Amino acid sequence: MGFRLKELGTILFVxxxxxxxxxxxxxxxxxxxxxxxxxxxxxxLLVAMYTKEVLxxxxxxxVLLITTLFRLALNVxxxxxxxxxxxxGRVIETFGSxxxxxxxxxxxxxxxILIIIQFIVITKGSERVAEVAARFTLDAMPGKQMSIDADLxxxxxxxxxxxxxxxxIENEADxxxxxDGASKFVxxxxxxxxxxxxxxxxxGFIIGMLIHDMGFAESAAHFTMMSVGxxxxxxxxxxxxxxxxxxxxxxxxxxxxxGDDIAKQLFNVPRLLYIVAGSMLFLGLFTPxxxxxxxxxxxxxxxxxxxxxxxxxxxxxxxxxxxxxQQIEEVRSPESVVNLLQVDPIEFExxxxxxxxxxxxxxxxxxxxxxxxxxxxxxxxxxxxPVIRIRDNIQLRPNEYMIKxxxxxxxKGEIMLDHYLAMSPGIEDNSVVGIETVEPAFGxxxxxxxxxxxxxxxxxxxxxxxxxxxxxxxxxxxxxRHAHELLGRQEVRxxxxxxxxxxxxxxxxxxxxxxSIGDLQKVLQKLLREKVSIRNLxxxxxxxxxxxxxxxxxxxLTEYVRQAMSRQITLQFTEPGQPLxxxxxxxxxxxxxxxxxxxxxxxxxxxxxxETTQRIYQVxxxxxxxxxxxxxxxxxxxxxxxxxxxxQLMDRMMPDVPVLSYSELExxxxxxxxxxxxxx
Numbered sequence: 001m002g003f004r005l006k007e008l009g010t011i012l013f014v015x016x017x018x019x020x021x022x023x024x025x026x027x028x029x030x031x032x033x034x035x036x037x038x039x040x041x042x043x044x045l046l047v048a049m050y051t052k053e054v055l056x057x058x059x060x061x062x063v064l065l066i067t068t069l070f071r072l073a074l075n076v077x078x079x080x081x082x083x084x085x086x087x088x089g090r091v092i093e094t095f096g097s098x099x100x101x102x103x104x105x106x107x108x109x110x111x112x113i114l115i116i117i118q119f120i121v122i123t124k125g126s127e128r129v130a131e132v133a134a135r136f137t138l139d140a141m142p143g144k145q146m147s148i149d150a151d152l153x154x155x156x157x158x159x160x161x162x163x164x165x166x167x168x169i170e171n172e173a174d175x176x177x178x179x180d181g182a183s184k185f186v187x188x189x190x191x192x193x194x195x196x197x198x199x200x201x202x203x204g205f206i207i208g209m210l211i212h213d214m215g216f217a218e219s220a221a222h223f224t225m226m227s228v229g230x231x232x233x234x235x236x237x238x239x240x241x242x243x244x245x246x247x248x249x250x251x252x253x254x255x256x257x258x259g260d261d262i263a264k265q266l267f268n269v270p271r272l273l274y275i276v277a278g279s280m281l282f283l284g285l286f287t288p289x290x291x292x293x294x295x296x297x298x299x300x301x302x303x304x305x306x307x308x309x310x311x312x313x314x315x316x317x318x319x320x321x322x323x324x325x326q327q328i329e330e331v332r333s334p335e336s337v338v339n340l341l342q343v344d345p346i347e348f349e350x351x352x353x354x355x356x357x358x359x360x361x362x363x364x365x366x367x368x369x370x371x372x373x374x375x376x377x378x379x380x381x382x383x384x385x386p387v388i389r390i391r392d393n394i395q396l397r398p399n400e401y402m403i404k405x406x407x408x409x410x411x412k413g414e415i416m417l418d419h420y421l422a423m424s425p426g427i428e429d430n431s432v433v434g435i436e437t438v439e440p441a442f443g444x445x446x447x448x449x450x451x452x453x454x455x456x457x458x459x460x461x462x463x464x465x466x467x468x469x470x471x472x473x474x475x476x477x478x479x480x481r482h483a484h485e486l487l488g489r490q491e492v493r494x495x496x497x498x499x500x501x502x503x504x505x506x507x508x509x510x511x512x513x514x515x516s517i518g519d520l521q522k523v524l525q526k527l528l529r530e531k532v533s534i535r536n537l538x539x540x541x542x543x544x545x546x547x548x549x550x551x552x553x554x555x556x557l558t559e560y561v562r563q564a565m566s567r568q569i570t571l572q573f574t575e576p577g578q579p580l581x582x583x584x585x586x587x588x589x590x591x592x593x594x595x596x597x598x599x600x601x602x603x604x605x606x607x608x609x610x611e612t613t614q615r616i617y618q619v620x621x622x623x624x625x626x627x628x629x630x631x632x633x634x635x636x637x638x639x640x641x642x643x644x645x646x647x648q649l650m651d652r653m654m655p656d657v658p659v660l661s662y663s664e665l666e667x668x669x670x671x672x673x674x675x676x677x678x679x680x
Contacts, residue, residue: 013066014066014069017066017069017070017073018073020033020073020074020076020077021072021073021076021077024077024080024081024084025077025081027081027085027087027089027090028089030074030077030078030081030089030091031089031090031091033074033077034074034078034089034091034092034233035091037067037070037071037074037233037234037237038233038236038237038240040067040070040237041067041236041237041238041240041241041244042237042240044060044063044067044240044241044244045240045241045243045244045247047244048060048244048245048247048248049244049247051248055168055171055172055175057248058171058175060175060244060245060248061175064241064245067237067241068188068189068238068241071189071234071237071238072189072192074234075192075193075196075230075234078092078230078233078234079196079199079200079230082200082204082223082226082227082230083200083203083204083207087226091229091233092226092229092230092233093226093229094229144169145166145169148162148165148166148169189238193231193234193235193238196231196234197227197228197230197231200223200226200227200230200231201223201227204222204223204226204227207223208222208223270304270305270306270308270309270312271305271309273301273302273304273305273308274301274302274305276301277297277298277301277302277305280294280297280298280301281294281298284298343406343407344386344387344389344404344406344407345386345387345405345406345486346385346386346387346388346389346403346404346405346479346486347388347389347390347391347403347404347407348370348388348389348390348391348401348402348403348404348475349391349392349393349396349401349402349403349404350390350392350393350396350400350401350402351392351393351394351396351397351398351399351400351401352392352394352398353397353398353399353417354392354398354399354400354401354415354417355392356417357417357467357468357471358390358392364468365468366390366468366471366472367390369468369471369472370388370390370472370475372472373385373388373472373475373476373479374388376476377476377479377480377483378535379535380480380533380535381480381483381528381531381533381534381535382495382533382534382535382536382537383483383486383487383491383495383528383534384491384494384495385479385483385486386486388475397414399414399415399416399417400412400413400414401413401414401415401471403474403475403478405478405482405485405486406485410478410482411440411474411478412440413440413470413471413474414437414440415467415470415471416435416448416467417467418450418451419434419435419448419449419450419467420448420449420450420451420454420457420464420465420466420467421437421439421446421447421448421449421464421465421466421467421470422434422446422447422448422449422453422454422457422462422463422464422465423439423444423445423446423462423463423464423465424445424446424447424462425461425462425463427461429457429460429461429462431456431460432447432449432453432456432457432460432462433447433449433453434447434448434449434450434453434457435447435448439470440470440474441470441473441474441476441477441478442477447462449464480531483528484524484525484526484528484529487521487524487525487528488521489517489518489521492517492520492521492524493517495534495537496511496517496520496537498537499537499538499541502538503538503541506538506541506542506545507541509545510541510544510545510548514544514545514548514549515544515548515552519552519554519557520544522554523540523544523554523557523558523561524540526554526555526558527540527558527561527562529651530647530658530659531658532562532565532568532569532572533568533572536565536568539564539565539568540561540564540565542564543560543561543563543564543565544557544560544561546560547560553604555604555644556604556644558644559640559643559644559661562661562664563640563661563663563664565664566663566664566665566666567666569660569664569665570664570665570666570669573633573635573658573660574669579670579671579672580635580665580669580670580671580672581627581632581635581672581673581674582635582636582637582660582671582672582673582674583623583624583627583634583635583636583637583673583674583675583676583677584636584637584638584673584675584676584677585636585637585638585639585642585646585676585677585678586676586677586678586679587678588678588679589616589619589646589677589678589679590638590639590641590642592612592616592679593606593608593642593645593646593649594641594642596608596609596612597645605648606645606648606649608649612679613649615679616649616677616679617649617653619677619678619679620636620650620653620654620677621653621654623675623676623677624654624657626674626675627674627675630674632674634654634657635657635658635659635660636650636657636658636659636660636677637660637661637662637671637673638659638660638661638662639661639662640661640662640663640664643659643660643661643664646659647659
């Protein structure tokens, strides 16, 4: 009901503005409305001063229009009364006689000064600032949107916070665009004030002589005083609202009121006030001005500087004591020990010599590269990588870095910021001189070459990479290699909830009726361990829903899922128009593995004796080496029945070598066997 009353009051106010322009109003009511106009303008000015952000007063452009119309309606009403009755009411008479001392000439000059201040200074400046702010706000929108997306991808903000920040950017653009247009109303109001003032003087002079039987001097004095009083009553509120408009469009959001901003930013350095006081003393002693006029200002400035300096020292001491107390309290509280138990999913630590990598001020772009890594992993593997914690570690060597997964070191490397990493194409070139090293991501032999030798290395066919790219590549490969460790139950729940938005029936049928989140996690982890993307999660869930009725064994379910994802797996390991070159698991190897499969209540597993395992490893290693030496990616192809058991063996021997089954390949794929892995 209250909301409706507010709407009704606004509607009646706007309608009354139109009515005031048509219907004559008594002088008593006009006095009341003129006082209301001044009060309203003063209220708007104070609200503008104490507004912390421009969007807190987003209705200001509309208020500006309504108050301008209200002021013009009052001008029409007061002009009607002055010209028809020769009286404008007590408020106008007060401004015409008391404020300007009864001198029409003085009032005329004061009115002109107010018009010049409003029209040329405040209104013109506000209009220009609003125009520039609107253009700059629109130009900055894409960059701000990208910044929000980057924070969202980095996990620094939630989706709801991102939507709120995007909405705020849109509202700011709308506000400054509206202010750009609303400032034209203020400009027009100033012009209208001049025209109305001239009309009042000329019309009143003529009417006074012809209708009211006044003499020339009496008519000129009376109507000039009334016109000046009316103009001042109108222009003072207009000046206040114009000033409010200028304050709104020139303020930057600081989260505090205008008074706090002025006190903190203008009077923040006490010694500057001492300098100003000294300058004023010099002015009083060595100029004809004299010491007497400037002494009060010197005293005020000196006292203010002393007081501010004393307050700052007190605040610094209190702040230091408060921080010390908080630190002591944190150490004493049991929560401080609990916080030490927190382990970051991924950590990247580096020595002090690599600080320029992460320092934006020194041109470092590691943070941007981390954002791109998280986006790349999301596209390639279908998981949301947790926030990567980046920090320096004085225990490391200056040029050394370390990567941790869940608190444990998984990789280490060392780079030279003033060199480039050059990797050989396979044929060594003695003209390329550098420091021998090993490429950290893939373990390839490489050289650190200087800026001068970079071009020589490129011309010799070497792959030359800058240090930030070396680090980014290493970090990317480590995250891919350990992606299955980063996929916990909470992350799986988030992925399932995302699928639920588009396929609720599928999710509700499978979870939790057939499989729990933990069962699904095991299947997804097994896929990620073999670098199979889980981005197409609906297909995975469909396959699980079809086969979870018959078995709950994660190993078996994973095989069914892989077969359902045959198109994706085929595209992952084949190139268009090229045959798939593989090492084939021979009949002897498949027989040995099949005979050593044991069944238990938890499922099946491979029980292989060490001697047989060693024989398989030797044969496998020999064949894989042949493919690598010929420049081909080693891939092992087996029957569907033993694939997962052969994969278990390869995890201990060569975890990076893919193991595929015939049922995981599309029928149109041409398979070319370049070797056979077999034992007797």
